[in-house]
Amino acid sequence: MGNFLAGKVIAVTGAGRGIGRAVALAAAREGARVVVNDYGVATDGTAPSSEVAEAVVKEIEAAGGEAVAVADDISTMAGGQRVVDTAVGAYGRLDGVVCVAGILRERMLFNMTEEEWDPVIATHLKGTFTVFRAAAAVMRRQRSGTLIGFTSGNHQGSVSQANYSAAKGGIISLVRSAALGLHKYGVTANAVAPVARTRMSANVPMELAGMGSAEDVAALVVYLLSDRAAEEGITGQVYSVAGAKIAVWAQPCELRSAYASGGWTPETIAEFLPRAVGVDPMPMLSRLSEMEEAARSGARPNAR
């Protein structure tokens, strides 16, 4: 075992499979005691099972680490609270939460139903809120702690997953709000946008070259949870990790502005906006045909 997280207590949601499991195992290897949360559902969020979280606890224990399972649904307030209460009850404190749990319900916007929209927003966005909210109350008292949300490059937009994209964009704003609201209590908040071979990404057309492993993502998360990252003052950031690449995303900002002395009218806006303010070209719009071709040719990464 390493000691990057020695003495820390870390809770990870969606820790039964894929990236969450790799984060839980890595955190334990680095000396943390871990709360392993997983509702044990299929990729679309159905058919829960408590065995998935328990299996990862057994793996951690077999490797000489300490962990406890919570099989609750983190899209409920009670589920998020239970994750945090379990950490405090079992280990007496909570130093980090990593909200990895997620599901997919893919559909074009014009066909998307309420049953496809609501659970995706509830699992990703509300599921990050429920855990952040309960953890923030503990960390504020402790005057230390780290919140990590999981977003996606798809927060820029998605052809057939408007629900997922909207949730992932919301998580970035939630993370930035947490970074601002908890700064004076010594609590940091950051977001990670991963690319890794898992059962979820097996259904997403993607260039194989850009695929990394869940272990690459776990290494970044371990660093962000560590005192080394806190000492650097890292908060309010969004980091991509895809195999060998780590990148930081820009903070949102206004690009160009124009002012009207006598107030705007549609006519003066039509005159000035295209030339003086203009547009900021949407990178994904120019990649639409390339993405459609990848989807058609079935360029899908292998699941793991």
Ligand SMILES: NC(=O)c1ccc[n+]([C@@H]2O[C@H](COP(=O)([O-])OP(=O)(O)OC[C@H]3O[C@@H](n4cnc5c(N)ncnc54)[C@H](O)[C@@H]3O)[C@@H](O)[C@H]2O)c1
């Ligand atoms: N794999 C990628 O390339 C990729 C890319 C971008 C973003 N992400 C994000 O990373 C995270 C992990 O993805 P993954 O690829 O490891 O997926 P995965 O499907 O392998 O694992 C997700 C886990 O979350 C659990 N889960 C789902 N709903 C839950 C709930 N309500 N409560 C508790 N647990 C729940 C599932 O049971 C599952 O074990 C997700 O938030 C996903 O959106 C992944």
